[in-house]
Amino acid sequence: MSCEPAQKPANTLKVRLLVLNPGHFHAALVQKTMYPEIDSLVYIYGQKGGDLDMHLKRIEGYNTRQENPTHWKQEVYTQSDFLEKMLTEKKGNVVVLAGNNQKKTDYILASLENGLHVFADKPMAINEEGFKKLKKAFEVAEKNKVLLYDIMTERYEITSILQKELSMLPEIFGTLEKGSPENPAVIKESVHHFYKYVSGNVLTRPAWFLDVSQQGEGIVDVTTHLVDLVQWACFPEQPIDYTTDIQIYTAKRWTTDMGISDFKTITKLDTFPTYLSKYVEKDTLLKVFCNGEINYALKGVHAKVKVIWNYKAPEGTGDTHYSIMRGSKANLVIRQGAEENYIPTLYIEPHAPNSMEESVVIEKIQELAKKYQGIAVEKSAQGWKVQIPDALRESHEAHFARVTEKFLSFLKEGKLPSWEVPNMLAKYYTTTQALKLAKEK
Structure with a gap:
C-alpha cells in the first residue's frame, strides 16, 4: 500500500496507522476508540522489550473489555531496522509517535521526508537542537503536503474551554490584563505523579x-501543555511569531528525588539501569529534573507556567491543575484542591464586591449554555462558581479521542488551520529556550 496524499474528498479518507516504537501509554490511548476513517489493521514498528509488550497488552485490553470493545488487529515488526522498514514498506499513511523522546524529532523528520503524516505526542522537541530539527520538519511537511500535529489533550478539558469562552465576554471579563513579571496576567500550574492509575491499573x-536525556526535563515536557493553553486561550486562532512575540524573563528547574524502593514500585526493576547512574547519589537516591517554571511574556502579556512532579498523590487525590486569567473586570480561576474534592472547578471572581450584576453573569452563562448544555452559576465566597454537569466532563483518556477526531478532520481538509503551525513553533521555542536559560544558572 502506498502513502495516501494529504488531500482527499472527505467521504473517501482512509487512514492506516503506523505506530513507531511505542513507549508511552499515550500511544495506546489513541486506539482506545475506533474511528470510521481508520483501518482496523495497525502496523507497529519498534524494539522488542517491555515497552512494546505493555503497548500490545493495553490494546488487547481495549479489544477484550466488556463495554464497547475495540477490534484492532496488529501486525508487528521488531527487527533492528524497524524505522527503515516502516519507511520502505509504507503500509500506512499516518505515523503515531508516543514514546522515548530522545529520537522523536528525528523520527518525525524522517517520516515527513518520506511522505507520511505524523500525529505525535508531546513533546516534539526537548532541547534547542531538537527545536531546529522541528522547524525543518514543518518546512518539509509543507513541501511534501503532509501534516504534522501534536496531541494537545488539555484543550478539551471543559474548565479550560469555559475559561477561554468567558475571557472573550467583555461584560464579565473585561479585557485581558498585561500583568508584569512579578504579577503575571496568566498563571498555569500543574502537579503530576509518577505513581498513578491508567485504564484501571x-x-x-x-x-x-x-x-531526562531520553524523556526530556519537566520544563520541556508537561509545560508544553501549559504553554499551549496560554497561547490558545489568550490569542485564540491568532498566529504567534516566535522571533518577535516571545520574551523569556526567568526559568528554573529542580529535581524530585526517588529512592530505590519507590523506583522499583513503578518500573518493576530491582536496580537503577546504568544510564541513570549519572543522576544517582550514594547508589540509592535518584534525582530527576522533572520540575520547571517559566516566567515570560507573549505579545506583551506576562505569563507564568509551572510543573511539579511528586512521587504519589495523597489518598483520594490525583493530578491537579491551577489556572488564572486576570481581566480588567474579573479573574477567571480554575482550582482543583481539597475544597473542590480535587475536581477542576472554574470560578468568576470580580475585582470588587458587588461590582458586577448577578443578572449579567446569569444572562451570559445562559447564552453559553446553548453551546455547553447544563452549565450554570452559583454564588461563591469571591464571586461565582460555574456549575458543570457530569455529561460535559471527560477524562484525560477520553480527550485523546477528541484530539484524534480533530486531526482526522484536518486530514480530510488536507491542511491545518493557518495559526497551528506558527503556534506549535512558538510553543516549542518557549520551552526549549527556557530550558537553555535554566541550565545556564
Whole structure:
C-alpha cells in the first residue's frame, strides 16, 4: 500500500496507522476508540522489550473489555531496522509517535521526508537542537503536503474551554490584563505523579521515563501543555511569531528525588539501569529534573507556567491543575484542591464586591449554555462558581479521542488551520529556550 496524499474528498479518507516504537501509554490511548476513517489493521514498528509488550497488552485490553470493545488487529515488526522498514514498506499513511523522546524529532523528520503524516505526542522537541530539527520538519511537511500535529489533550478539558469562552465576554471579563513579571496576567500550574492509575491499573513506567536525556526535563515536557493553553486561550486562532512575540524573563528547574524502593514500585526493576547512574547519589537516591517554571511574556502579556512532579498523590487525590486569567473586570480561576474534592472547578471572581450584576453573569452563562448544555452559576465566597454537569466532563483518556477526531478532520481538509503551525513553533521555542536559560544558572 502506498502513502495516501494529504488531500482527499472527505467521504473517501482512509487512514492506516503506523505506530513507531511505542513507549508511552499515550500511544495506546489513541486506539482506545475506533474511528470510521481508520483501518482496523495497525502496523507497529519498534524494539522488542517491555515497552512494546505493555503497548500490545493495553490494546488487547481495549479489544477484550466488556463495554464497547475495540477490534484492532496488529501486525508487528521488531527487527533492528524497524524505522527503515516502516519507511520502505509504507503500509500506512499516518505515523503515531508516543514514546522515548530522545529520537522523536528525528523520527518525525524522517517520516515527513518520506511522505507520511505524523500525529505525535508531546513533546516534539526537548532541547534547542531538537527545536531546529522541528522547524525543518514543518518546512518539509509543507513541501511534501503532509501534516504534522501534536496531541494537545488539555484543550478539551471543559474548565479550560469555559475559561477561554468567558475571557472573550467583555461584560464579565473585561479585557485581558498585561500583568508584569512579578504579577503575571496568566498563571498555569500543574502537579503530576509518577505513581498513578491508567485504564484501571497501576501504571508501569519505563525506566527511561526517569532519564531526562531520553524523556526530556519537566520544563520541556508537561509545560508544553501549559504553554499551549496560554497561547490558545489568550490569542485564540491568532498566529504567534516566535522571533518577535516571545520574551523569556526567568526559568528554573529542580529535581524530585526517588529512592530505590519507590523506583522499583513503578518500573518493576530491582536496580537503577546504568544510564541513570549519572543522576544517582550514594547508589540509592535518584534525582530527576522533572520540575520547571517559566516566567515570560507573549505579545506583551506576562505569563507564568509551572510543573511539579511528586512521587504519589495523597489518598483520594490525583493530578491537579491551577489556572488564572486576570481581566480588567474579573479573574477567571480554575482550582482543583481539597475544597473542590480535587475536581477542576472554574470560578468568576470580580475585582470588587458587588461590582458586577448577578443578572449579567446569569444572562451570559445562559447564552453559553446553548453551546455547553447544563452549565450554570452559583454564588461563591469571591464571586461565582460555574456549575458543570457530569455529561460535559471527560477524562484525560477520553480527550485523546477528541484530539484524534480533530486531526482526522484536518486530514480530510488536507491542511491545518493557518495559526497551528506558527503556534506549535512558538510553543516549542518557549520551552526549549527556557530550558537553555535554566541550565545556564
